[in-house]
Amino acid sequence: MKHLALLFVLLPLSIYAQNSGYSVKSTLSEGMKAPNTHHIGEAWLNFLVEAGxxxxxxxxxxxxxxxxxxxxxxxxxxxxxxxxxxxxxxxxRGKEPIILRKGDVIKCEKDVEHWHTSSAGSEVSYIAVYGSEPTMWTEKLTREYYDGVAQKLKQ
Structure with missing residues (x-):
């Protein structure tokens, strides 16, 4: 009987919470497969919030x-x-590469050339927060360069 009374109290609250007029994106997901324009390998993008x-x-x-x-x-x-x-x-650019792991947060200052992606042995999923201006792609990161970084960080 106690559980039934609790159900009658919580059920209306949960319905109200879901219909409160807020715009809520309920889950993180892979999103859409990205075209191989500025990367090699497979990548997925999920645009959680677009500037506006x-x-x-x-x-x-x-x-x-x-x-x-x-x-x-x-x-x-x-x-x-x-x-x-x-x-x-x-x-x-001009600094040594590093490994980032689950829970790590890094801030890159504006106009600083950089790259970030998965390691050789692990996929990676991250949230990126950046301004509304388009990304400026500066140089192709070659497979040879990436493999050298992977080998160096493996040691």
Missing amino acids: GDFNYNITQATFSANSTLDWHKHATPQVVIILEGEGYYQE
């Missing part, structure tokens, strides 16, 4: 299969990358 109005940032979930590359690029605003799952590589 008073909010000038995009929030995108990206998932890369293991052993994928992403080209060198930069943004007109700072970018924050939050690793959700897996392991990836990150490098800014």
Whole structure:
């Protein structure tokens, strides 16, 4: 009887919560497969929030299969990358590459050339927060360069 009374109290609240007029995106998912324009390997993009109005940032979930590359690029605003799952590589021009793992957060300042993607042995899924201006792709990241980074970070 106690459980039945609790059900009558919670059921209307849950219905109200779901119909409250908020725009809620309920789950993270792979999203759509990205064309191989600025990367080698498989990648999926899930555009969680697109810039507009008073909010000038995009929030995108990206998932890369293991052993994928992403080209060198930069943004007109700072970018924050939050690793959700897996392991990836990150490098800014002129600095050593590093490994990023689940829970890691890195901020790249505006106009800093960099790349980030999965590691050789693990897929990676991350949230990227970046400004509304288009990404500036600067240089192709070659398979040879990526393989060298993978070998160096493996040691």
